[in-house]
Amino acid sequence: MGVPSWASPFRLRYWRRIWPWVLLSVGLAFVRLSKGAGFSDAYAFLSRPFWPGPAQREWIQKGMQLEQQARIRLLEEDNKRLREILSLDRSSKAGVVSAAVISRTPNGWWQQLELGKGQINGIAPGNAVLGPGGLLGTIKSVTPTTSRVRLLTAPGSRVGIWLPRTKRHGILIGVGTNRPLLRFLDKNPQAREGDVVSTSPASTLVPPNVPVGVIQSLENQAVPAPQANVQLIAAPEAIDWVQVQTR
Amino acid sequence: MSRIHQRAICVSSGLAVPLLTLLAPNWLSLSGIGPCWVVLWLLPCALEEGPLSGIFSGFCQGLILDGVTLGGPTHIPILILLGFWWGRLGRRGIPIDGSLNLGLLSWIGSVLVGLSLWIQTWILESESSAHSFQVWGLHTVLAQGIITGLMAPIACSWLLLRWRKRS
Known part of the structure; x- marks a missing residue:
């Protein structure tokens, strides 16, 4: 009886040589499919001693109080009875989780x-992330101990917003630069430079009436509808703590 | 490909790439853009280990980087190509270890990685035809290429030295 072909000494030796690499590839494929589980958690564990301290957190909370005042003013303009008729989600129903920013890449790819x-x-994918001043982005993926935020400036980011002054809707589109593009849905949005942009009061994906930014420049001749460049209120470069609005 | 325990330095330094990508030190950036860490690791690795290991290393790093970033565009194809190209360069003729050569190769690598991500984003995002998107893409490609090229003579030479000492 001879040795079966699959167990010939050459093949066995070859298999013994490559199995660690095969195992490594399978492990890395798992990392890819789980969106960095293991790596992000290891990074969080290793960087924990360097996370921002409570002093910064208090400063952020003061900023959040100022933002809350601006938000209350916007909410007063809201038609309360209409919201009740429409049975819209109220932000007070949602929970808020404060989280430290452990890694940031606000400018690259x-x-x-x-x-x-x-x-x-x-925290779950789709949750809104708020910084002092307003909306920063949404949760894209989560691991057990970390979560990843897609910033409003990132290519592919789309959030429905509106202009409280003229009550016109639009979509805020990330194009990579610090100033995302606001594409209006109306042909005549009656917008002007300096107008404050906030999330839609009818929004169910992100909290309603959260300030987002200020219109910096307008392109009224753009086709199919006017568009504008928006300067965001919350700057991700300087934020060490954020609040995640869980559902 | 050699046995995994014989390449402990290669594997352990490779694991530092995603951690450095996440760390993104602010003081080591040009106009807010950090170096392309994976290029700084893949270049010496492929030059030293050859094309097959270069392809495998590029594939593994691509998997990890796709895992720790937002998703959409992928790093895998361009890193496999770079691993193969640099692996073949390393197997031909005179060993590449001059600062200018390493800087130039890593600059080309970083620009190619950037172009690959830029083109993929362009295709995947229908709204990315905006003028500001093109300006941002060009700025990111150039800034990352320059900072990577400047860091390569230090980082790549050091890694090459370590690997050659080991082997």
Whole structure:
């Protein structure tokens, strides 16, 4: 009886040589499919001693109080009875989780933040992320202890917004630069430079009436509808703590 | 490809690439853009280990980087190509270890990685035809290429030295 072909000494030796590499590839494929689980968690664990301290957190909370005042003013303009008739989600129903920013790349190919809290803290993909001043982005993916935020400036980011002054809707589109593009849905949005942009009061994906930015420049001749460049109120370069609005 | 334990330095330094990508030190950036860490690691690795290991390393790094970034565009095809190209260069003729050569090769690598991500984003995002998107893409490609090219003589030479000492 001879040795079966699959177990010939050459093949066995070859298999013994390559199995660690095969195992490594399978492991890395798991990392890819889980959107960085393991790596992001290891990074969070290793960088924990360098996370921003509580002093910055208090400063952020003061900023958040100012933002809340601006938000209340916007909410007063809202038609409360109409909201009740429409049975819209109220922001008070949502929970808020404070999370430290443990990694940030606001300018390169990947405009993202990595937060030090994840699935075990109740954060889920799609949750809105707020910084002092307004909306920063939405949660793109989560691991047990970290979560990844797609910033409003990132290519591919789209958020429905409106102009409280003229009550016109539009879509805020990330194009990579610090100033995302606001594409209006109306042909005549009656917008002007300096107008404040906020999330739509009818929004169910992001919290309603959250300030987002200020119109910097307008292109009224753009086709099919006018568009504008928006300067965001919350700057991701300087934020160490954010608040995640869980549902 | 050699046994994995014989390439401990290569594997362990490779694991530092995604951590450095996440860390993104602010003081090591040009106009807010950091170096392309994967190029700084893949270049010496492929030059030293050859085309097959270069392809495999590029594939593995692509998997990890796709895992720790937002998604959409992928790093895998361009890193495989770069791994193969640099692996073949390393197997031909005189060893490449001059600062200018390493800087130039890593600059080309970083620009190619950037162009690959830019073109993929362009195709995937229908709204990316905006003028400001093109300006941002060009700015990011150039800034990342320059900072990577400037760092290569230090980082790549050091890694090459370590690997050659080991082997």
